[in-house]
Amino acid sequence: MGAFTTDPAVAQLLHRAGIPVWHIRPKVNMDEIVVDAIVTTEQPELVCQALESGASPIYSGLVGPALFRAVSRRAHLYLDVSRSPLLLRYDQETFRASTSPPERPGQRLAAHERPQGRGRGRANSAARGSHHNSPHPSHTPSRGRDKTVDPVHDWMPRRLHSWDLAMRSVDRSAPAKRQEELWGYWTPEPALLLGPQNIARARRYIKNWLRIRPAWLYLLEHPYARITRVQPQWWRDYLNGEIEGDTPHDETRRSKRLEQVRCVFQVAFDMKDYAPVPDQPIHWFTHRMTDPPSDLCPLIVWELHEIGFRYELLALDRVLVPMLNVENADSLREELLSRVFPDHDLYYVHDIPESPRGLCATIPAARVRSLEAFRQVLVRWPLCPEPVRGADRLALTSAQAQIETVEVAMVTFYVQTFFAYSGRPPIVPHALPPFRES
Known part of the structure; x- marks a missing residue:
């Protein structure tokens, strides 16, 4: 049916x-x-790759205030945002201008004087030590403290052995650069913070650095923030708190200098709003303090060495390997240089490690990965010596003697090259000081 x-x-x-x-x-x-x-269907233009081995995420969880607090304190950029700091950036026009004959004999342009890229034309001659047509035989140490030697201070971390050898053996026989040709400092020279004999004043230097540190590091990554030329004396004036208050009306040299310092630091904050409250707490990684404690000061100085070394390495690499017509040159350079560091960040120290790692590791085998990445950077530079360029690839299976020999050759080449171009010793990595959370 x-x-x-x-x-x-x-x-x-x-x-x-x-x-x-x-x-x-x-x-x-x-x-x-x-x-x-x-x-x-097309491949999405998003960053889909996993984090590089060794990198650690700064936050895990839902999007919200906690994410933005983590980004503001631990990193200044999202992973998929291009990073282009203003460090001797080149373009085609400024490169042509820099290679043209100088207006008068002996004139040279320091790299830090032209953030948009001048100073490339006489790069090779600088590496050979031919700095001027009319040499003036004064040497850098005669201008003040010998910067190849760290000051003796309880808060100064120990300099790594190979870097100490390179700094002490730097060749300073070539005529010194003129004062106006010396490279400035992207971050304060760490020894400057420990220069005062008075502990209270040294603590004030460190506190003032920590106050400006987040804004300053953020601006260093901004492509249009012109803050790359800061002389040591200018840093000293700021760290000592001498830029507060109204601008004096007298025409003394000191008042003019303080006005120049204000012009530099006003990119980080409005001077009329700069009135630091002594009891206002300062944040540094996971620490919150009103006064930097003595047991934490060596770590603060250590981090300043790390940051200074990274920015100076990037600046020198931009001079020696301009990559003028290379597509995505900034990204390629950042990718290569960031491999030198264990946190894979070229601009920022993500956290204070519990034990030495990277170039600071105490065991040579633990430094191999960072040393080989450093060697891959140096072999691209002109006049790279044969012990570095022709060395076998460093690996965990490499003999300790081979690792240490290549390390000394690389470090010596870097220090001498930086000195030849900048006219001053570089900021170099230091050993991680011991610290126990109280």
């Missing part, structure tokens, strides 16, 4: 009544098929 129908409504009624039913559909012919559009 059963029924069949061509009406779908009748088929539903019979089915609900429990009667077997066959729904007969009429034959339909489609004479034409119309396609409105064909959509081709």
